[in-house]
Amino acid sequence: MQVLVVEDDEGVAAAVVEALGAHGHVVTHVSRAAEAWTRVRDADLVLLDLGLPDADGLDVLRRIRRIADTPVLVLTARGSERDVVRGLRLGADDYLVKPVRLQELLARVETVTRRARAAEPAASDVVAIDDLRVDLVARRATVADREVPLTAKEFDILTVLARRPGAAVSRQQLLDEVWGDAYLAVSRSLDVHLAALRSKLGRPGLLATIRGFGYRLGD
Secondary structure, eight states: EEEEEEEEOOOHHHHHEEEEHHOOOEEEEESHHHHHTTTTOOOOOEEEOSSSSSSSSHHHHHHHHHHHOOOOEEEEEEOHHHHHHHHTTOOOOOEEEEEEEEHHHHHHHHHHHHHHHHHHHOSSSSEEEEEEEEETTTTTTTTTTTEEOOHHOOOOHHHHHSSSSTEEEEHHHHHHHHHSSTTTTTHHHHHHHHHHHHHHHHHHTTTEEETTEEEEEOO
């Protein structure tokens, strides 16, 4: 399992990384919120400290919930009832107060990930809309059985839209999910990649613009 540890205390981080690694997890450690955004969507679980040097952890949790459904386990020294309640209401899957025993942490990690997997809806790896087929695992798109040569960013955009066929997706959501953070992304880049994607698909009516909001793939 891919675990992202967002923790600025090097001693705590080292112990957590070692414990998770010993149990077969692949761990990425960052010490600042700014380093976490591009890694959140690749993680199966986020361990989040609230006392980060560049952002309040509750704000980080709120923004994670805007861009991903990744399970988040808060691991922090902030143990007041108010903080615990706020963390859970903002979408934390569990909340642990430091100091914590590593065996308890590992048990909570197992519980959170098991619960998240059980809640995942069954989803097809291939999305078909008219004669467009998008293989989300193989990262391959075809139109009328002809493979469409897409760049990584173009396919990322197509993936976000294909996972919600017929639904309106806002510009901000696309920027959040593809670039990791709408506030750091360049909006003009989205326009350029969308224009290229439309051209390569060769189906002008398939990818619709919703004026003042965003885009929709399919009817």
